[in-house]
Amino acid sequence: MEADRSDLVDRTAEREQLCAAARRAAAGHGNAVILEGSIGLGKSTLLDHLAEDCAALGMRVLHGAAADVEQRLPFAAVSAVARAHLGRDDDLDRVTALLRGRDALARSVTAVHHELAVTEELLALADRWLSRGPVAILLDDAQWADASSMVLLHRLARDIAQVPLLLVVAARAMAPGEALTALQRGLLARGALELRLEPLPEPAVVALARAQLGAQPGQRLRRLLRAHGGNPLHVKTLLRAYRADGLIQVADGAADLAGSADPPAVPQSLIELARGQAAQMPREYRETLQAAAVLGQTVDVAELSTVLEQPLMAVSEVIADALGTGLLVDDGHGLRFRQGLTRELLDRSVPQSVRTALHQRAGRMLTGRDGAPERVAAHLLAGGALGEDGLGWLAAHADALTVRAPDLAVRLLRRATADPAEASPVLRTHLVRALLWDGEPAQAERLAREVLSADGDAAWAPDLRWLLVQACYRQGRVQEAIDAAGPAVDSPYTSVGQAARFRGIAATCLFLLDRFDEAVVVADRAVADGEAAGDAEAIGIGYLAKAVGLAKDDMAASLALTELALAHLGHGIRPDLQVDPYVLKGLCLLELDRLAEAAEAAATAVRHNQRTGGVFLTTAHAVRAHTLFLQGHWDDALAEVRSGLDGPDPLGHAPRLLAMADLIAVHRGDAPGAELPADAGEADGRYLVRWAQALAAEAQGDPKHAAGLLRPMWEQADGLEGRRMMYRVCPDLARTTAAAGGSGAVRALADDLHTIAAVQPTPSLAGCAAYCRGLAEGGVAPMRAAADAFRQAGWPLYEAYAHESAALALAAAGDQAGAREALKQALDGYGRLEAGWDTARARARLRDAGVRDGARGRRGRPKHGWDALTDTERTVAELVATGMSNPDVAAQLFLSRRTVQSHVSSILAKLGVTSRVELAVAASQRQGQP
Structure with a gap:
């Protein structure tokens, strides 16, 4: 690393701390640094030199600055730091295409879910880079960073100590912003180094002036410099300005103010100084840079030439001068202002009327070129009236703009459709879609109904009606979604394939309302119409709707229909489907005791939802965790729980995961970690919460309370179908009920299970029925049958349950040897699961029955190594x-x-x-x- 850095006067300590952080990261121990300081104290300069130091250490360096004009543009700050690597890394180019919205409307439901998908892809990219070598991410001007980038950096920092990553976030001191504050708080909680740059002391200011002037500053010059509070940017800017104006004289190794009198009062703020400099620039030079500042943080010379209607060579000369003075920099992927503050000041110096005219010109010019839609839209929005060209461009690029900058799309589309009498229905349809994408289904519904009420019979109407159905459904208004689908099916402008899709979503909604007979008819018609139209997606939607309806009654049939749906939907599964076919497949396989296949289907569902930012991600993790729990892979189940909790939960399925973790904790003899109310979560998964709470009560010696928590859930379930969805609690319910003296209730439970098993027989259902029958009758044979059934189902915990109860039945029959053998089998099963509480319970119950196992039992796995x-x-x-x-x-x-x-x-x-x-x-x- 270089030792001489003349522009880092009195920043030796800070630079060494940053270099030390870089060396630690390069050695494999990642860490983060928060760099704060007022404007002009040297944050950017320190980062520039740190980037060189990191490159010398062999690190992949991502270095850039957030821009004030891009605060509402998702992932703008991350894009800035990665910009120099574009075109050099295929993985980055692929993720960048996704970030810019490629296929986003076909992959994700809303902007939030698209951003989740992009975040996951960026994290995966970071993982790959970090596996190949150390990486440094250096973000300047973080006070202007967008929220999506802040979330990504927060996620990167969670496990930063495990990977060779240096993360440095530089921001103005006391900068506002919830996202930045949250990131800084999170970094500090993980041990980040916090560096606060203070003003330079006077000796350092003198040294800086000496380095700038090549001579020792005199007393009068020192007095002038002292007035700038030790701010190196102020000092360097002032020295350049005074020297250019001949106000500093250098002679005999000394530099001082020219003339005998002090110059007029020097402005105290950098803003006034910068304005003064701008006023002294040649008019053509000043206007060119002001126009560049108005047009954005990055500078496109050809675009600037066109907007200003000036020769390209003349504009290029001004830009070359600005590069030479450091006003602009080339970051390897384009030109940008070196300091965001400089751009901000130049922008503010332009009168509003001129600024509007520049945006109008830029907007008109860019609508005819293949530019970034968010850049064009920003100019159109700032330029006032759109005009015919602007409206035409918006109609052609609305979808791309909606994905890339949803907030900007909504605002521009609102302006374009402000007058309903003049607004194009196509643009209003785009606005409905943008509102849905931006997470505003109620507003989308109101606008869609307003447009359709004016003219519902037109070629564009089916698309709008589909959006209306989605808007209703996303608000939980299922009947309204059905009602909205009706007119679409009947419209002469709706194709047969489109009608099939409307019928498919209507059938799903009917099933959700338990209107089974109607739903079957509509679903069958959806499949028939889809086949008639040759529309594979419509056929898939119809099959999926019918699979949903059969899921409670006939899991095998539901699985077959789900497989048919997946075959027709392929990998292009629509994000607006009401059910995730991969999750449904996993649930069906789970209910059919095909656990290995269920785990695989759930893993596919997880990956699909991560790739699309799908709403069923937590659900998919919950299905996989439940499957792994039943298989006895409890540590793997806990890994799924942790993964599932690491993200949003729009469907309220997180309590399922927390309950699963609590079940494992209780079985292992640990205290449950979640303190969930009994009614936590959505209705279908609430029994899991009660189950964990009941098991905890039993572990604390209160089986009566445990039974009292579980029994109402069973008795109040929606018929046999509802009970089938929660029959896994029955062995625990039967055991606690029997311990509380409720033998009659156990017998009734066994009868229920036999009835359910007769309708949809599976080994696990047969095992639960036999287990409860054995507890009710006290027989050995039912327990042995239960153990065999649970072994066939692949439920090791339940198999050990059956052996434990068989041991008690054998002891009651006086067969001590048989009881000891059955107990040994139970303890072996519990030992493999590390189920400490179950082991202690079994030994205590058999000891009370006069049976001692006489062995230490299976040794548990060590905790470390x-x-x-x-x-x-x-x-x-x-x-x-x-x-x-x-x-x-x-x-x-x-x-x-x-x-x-x-x-x-x-x-x-x-x-x-x-x-x-x-x-x-x-x-x-x-x-x-x-």
């Missing part, structure tokens, strides 16, 4: 140690990137290491051991 790792964790550790990224490991193991990261965190904790580099070293050392 390589032997503490589960099979999945061991595989993940081996792959990570070879240098594979989380996304690559996820693809190989059929997991999600988030789940792999959850496993990595668990692995590091068990091995007592803090980074992936240390993990690789530990793995290498282990392989070298005899």
Whole structure:
């Protein structure tokens, strides 16, 4: 690293701390730095030199600044730091295309979900880069960063200590903004270094002036410099201005103010100084830079030449001078203002009328070119009336603009349709779509109804009616969605394929309202119309609707229909489907005891929802966690729980995950972590919360209270279909009810289960029925039948339950040897699961029955070291140690990137290491051991 940095006067300590942070990151121990200071104190200069230092260390450097004019543009700040790498990295180019909105309307439901998908892709890209080498992300002017970029940086920083990442966020001191404040708070909580730049002391100011002037400042010049409060930017700007105007004289190694009298009072603020400089510029030079400032943070010379109607060569000369003075910089991917403040001041110096005229000219010029839609739209919005060209451009680019800058799209479309009498129905339809995308379904519905009431019979009407159906459904108004679909089906402008899709969504809604007979008729018609039109997507929607309706009554039939739906929908599954077919497939397989396939289907659902920012992501994690719980892979289930909780939960399924974690905690003899009210979560999953609370009550010695929590859920379920969805609680309900003296209730429970099993027989249902029958009758044979059924279903916990109860029945029959053998089988099963509470309960119950196992039982897995790792964790550790990224490991193991990261965190904790580099070293050392 270079030692001499004349423009870093008196910043040696700060620079060394930043370099030390870079060296730690390059060595594999990531860390973050918050750099704060007032305007002009040297933040940008420090970052410039740090970028060079990081490059010298072999780090991939992402260095850029947020812009005030892009605060409402999603991922603008992240795009700025990555701009120099565009065209050099295929993965980055692919993610950038997604960020710019490619296929977004066909992939995601709303802007929020699209941003979630982009965030996930960017995190995966960061994982891949970090697996190849150290990375430095240096963001300047973070006070202007957009919220999406702040969220991404926050997510990156969660596990920063594990990876070779340096994250430096520089911002003005006391800068407002909730997103920036939240990021800074999160970084500090993870041990980030906080550097606050203070004004330079007078000796440092003198040294800076000496470096700038090549001579020692005299007393009068020092007195002038002292008035600028130790601000290096003020000092350098003042010295350049005074020297250019001949107000500083250098002679015999000394520099001082020219003349005998002090100059007029110097403005105290940089703003006034900058304005003074601007006023002294040649008019053509000043106007060119002012126009550039009005048009944005980046500078396009050809665009500027066209807007100003000046020769390209003349504009290029001004830009070259600005580059030479440092006013502009070339970041490798274009020109931009070196300081956001400079652009801001130049922009403010332009009268509003001139600014509007410049935007109008830019808007007219750019509508005829293939430019970024958000840039064109910003000029059109700032330029006043749109005109015919502007309206034509907006109609052609509304979808692209909606995806890239939804807030800007809504505002521009509102202006374009302000007069309903003059507004084009096409533009108003675009506005409805933009409102839906921006998360405003109620406003979208009102506007759609208003447009359709004026002219509902037109070629454009089916598209608008589809948006109306979606707007109603997203507000939970299912009947209104059905009502809105009716006129669309009957319209002469609706094609057969479109009608099939409307019928498909109407059928889904009818099933949700339990209007089964009507729904079947409509769903069958949807499939028939889709086949007649050759519309595979319409056919898929129809099959999916019918699969939803059959899910409570006939899981096998529902699975078959779901498979048909997936075959027709392919990989182009619409984001506005009311049901996720991958999740539905996983649920069907789970209910049919095809657990390995269910886990695989749920993993596919997770990846699909991550790729699209889908609303069913938490649900998919919950299905997979439940499946892994039943399989006895509890650590893997907990990894899914952690992954599922790491994101938004629009459907309210997070309580399912928390309840699953609590169930595992109670079984292992730990205290449950979630304090959820009994009515937490949505209705279908509420029994899971009660289940965990009941088990905790039993573990605390109160089986009566436990039974009292579970029994009402069973008794109040919606018929046998509703009970079938929660029958997994029955062994615990039967055990606690029997312990509380309710043998009659246990017998009734067994009868219910036999009835359910007769309709949809599965091994697990047969096992639950036999288990409850055995508890009611006290027989050994039903318990052995239950154990066999649970073994066939792949439910090891329940199999151990059956062995435990069989041991009690054998003890009651006087068969001590048989009881001891059954107890041993139960304890072996509990031991494999590390179910400490179940182990203690079984021993205590059998001890009370006069049976002692006489053995220590299965030794549990150690808590630390390589032997503490589960099979999945061991595989993940081996792959990570070879240098594979989380996304690559996820693809190989059929997991999600988030789940792999959850496993990595668990692995590091068990091995007592803090980074992936240390993990690789530990793995290498282990392989070298005899």
